[in-house]
Amino acid sequence: MKKLDKLVSIKDLPEAPVSNVPSLSQKTGTWRVFRPEIDKEKCIKCYICWRCCPDISIDVDEEGFPRINYDYCKGCGICAHECPKTAIRMEREGK
Amino acid sequence: MVKMIITGNVAAAWGARLSRAEVIAAYPITPQTIIVEKLAQFVSDGDLKAEYLHMESEHSAMAACIAASQTGARAFTATSSQGLVLMHELLHWASGARTPIVMANVNRALAPPWNVWVEHTDMMSQRDTGWIQFYAESNQEVLDTIIICYKLCEDKDIQLPAMIGLDAFYLSHTSEIVDIPDQDLVDKFLPQYDPAYPLDIENPTSVGSLSMPHQWYPEFRYKIHEAMQRVLPKLNQIEEDFYKEFGRKYTGPLELYDTEDAEVVLIVSGAAAGTVKETVDMLRKKGVKAGVIRLRMFRPFPSEELAKALSKVSFVGVIDRSFSFGHEGAIFSELKASLYGLKKYLPIKNFIVGIGGRDITTNTINRIYDNCFSCLKNNKIDTPVEWIDIKV
Numbered sequence: 001m002k003k004l005d006k007l008v009s010i011k012d013l014p015e016a017p018v019s020n021v022p023s024l025s026q027k028t029g030t031w032r033v034f035r036p037e038i039d040k041e042k043c044i045k046c047y048i049c050w051r052c053c054p055d056i057s058i059d060v061d062e063e064g065f066p067r068i069n070y071d072y073c074k075g076c077g078i079c080a081h082e083c084p085k086t087a088i089r090m091e092r093e094g095k
Numbered sequence: 096m097v098k099m100i101i102t103g104n105v106a107a108a109w110g111a112r113l114s115r116a117e118v119i120a121a122y123p124i125t126p127q128t129i130i131v132e133k134l135a136q137f138v139s140d141g142d143l144k145a146e147y148l149h150m151e152s153e154h155s156a157m158a159a160c161i162a163a164s165q166t167g168a169r170a171f172t173a174t175s176s177q178g179l180v181l182m183h184e185l186l187h188w189a190s191g192a193r194t195p196i197v198m199a200n201v202n203r204a205l206a207p208p209w210n211v212w213v214e215h216t217d218m219m220s221q222r223d224t225g226w227i228q229f230y231a232e233s234n235q236e237v238l239d240t241i242i243i244c245y246k247l248c249e250d251k252d253i254q255l256p257a258m259i260g261l262d263a264f265y266l267s268h269t270s271e272i273v274d275i276p277d278q279d280l281v282d283k284f285l286p287q288y289d290p291a292y293p294l295d296i297e298n299p300t301s302v303g304s305l306s307m308p309h310q311w312y313p314e315f316r317y318k319i320h321e322a323m324q325r326v327l328p329k330l331n332q333i334e335e336d337f338y339k340e341f342g343r344k345y346t347g348p349l350e351l352y353d354t355e356d357a358e359v360v361l362i363v364s365g366a367a368a369g370t371v372k373e374t375v376d377m378l379r380k381k382g383v384k385a386g387v388i389r390l391r392m393f394r395p396f397p398s399e400e401l402a403k404a405l406s407k408v409s410f411v412g413v414i415d416r417s418f419s420f421g422h423e424g425a426i427f428s429e430l431k432a433s434l435y436g437l438k439k440y441l442p443i444k445n446f447i448v449g450i451g452g453r454d455i456t457t458n459t460i461n462r463i464y465d466n467c468f469s470c471l472k473n474n475k476i477d478t479p480v481e482w483i484d485i486k487v
Contacts, residue, residue: 013314017315020298021301
């Protein structure tokens, strides 16, 4: 398969819509209107937010706290809704 | 080679078995159930080495077939009616992802009111999903077409899915003699599936991810269109090879029966074609110039082939065993569109027949031919779209 940046015509395309560029190159963080912020004072490291994130945009940092990947987080707010300690606040972007 | 007396459903299961389907994902529905029961038995008896997945719905069954096909497995499923329309979303995905899945669909009417008998509306409603569509007339044709379809669909020039319709009960539950080809001959004709883009953890690819308007979406859709245009020539070549190997001749999208000198030709698809041929034989004995074209394929639609086959005909009756509400029968619409722009005007009348499994007898067909000849004689079509046998 050809590299994405080498595609200029339909003749360069594979027959099926497959790509050797992972969808990681499609950064979806710019879609976000509300930004989840984790309050480490309140967080009990239960990882419910990590389990519930539909975009696999939460991992765990060196101290064991959940960490949001803002390159891909679309700001859906499920993590904030599910957090049993209200440790995640949704802040409007660009404020 | 073994001859067996089997139903269309068992013939469909044998078609999948002889094609060595590797993943079968299905959900049972009347009158398709026997197909998936038989396949489950083949797998549990060790006669077919396949992963058999009993899914929670037809939507999931198609999703599983797509995923299996993308890993490089030969995938098969079977459904009917409500099950097929529940699959609708995933049917688009299967063709868009270019997965050569083969599916048997027992043609059955849609509810309400509940009705499990033959009608073609279930498959006609899938017209724009990018699937190749066949309609069988006999149990032998069901078995053979499944094998032919894998060969066709998996070809690198095609890479599209196909569905084979078999009429509820007339084929699905009626036994007739079917020739079961030898496995080694089928293996020779249909080698193992060699996928163009198999999912491979060593070489990751993403399938069907976002393509913006300025990127490649229209081009991928255009490629499906181009592949569809290659189907009929490719099928012609495959059916010639099939004839050499198995001795049974199929003639692409159309089967012509007494059309050469016919004044009136009826167009019909599915098992009712047998009744129409029988009626033609009776009429021919009386010297009536009647003929029939059996439409084996609805997608791709054989526009040029039909125009050629009808070039010397004076009047055409189209039998649709389905209806597009707010308009007319689907085959009627497509045929008229196919003939648009030709110099010679050809009168065509639409007959809506056998809805919800109402029996189509030689008497029904005789009345239709009578009506066509009378329209031809009077040089006037009485009713452009006529529902036959409505109780008034």
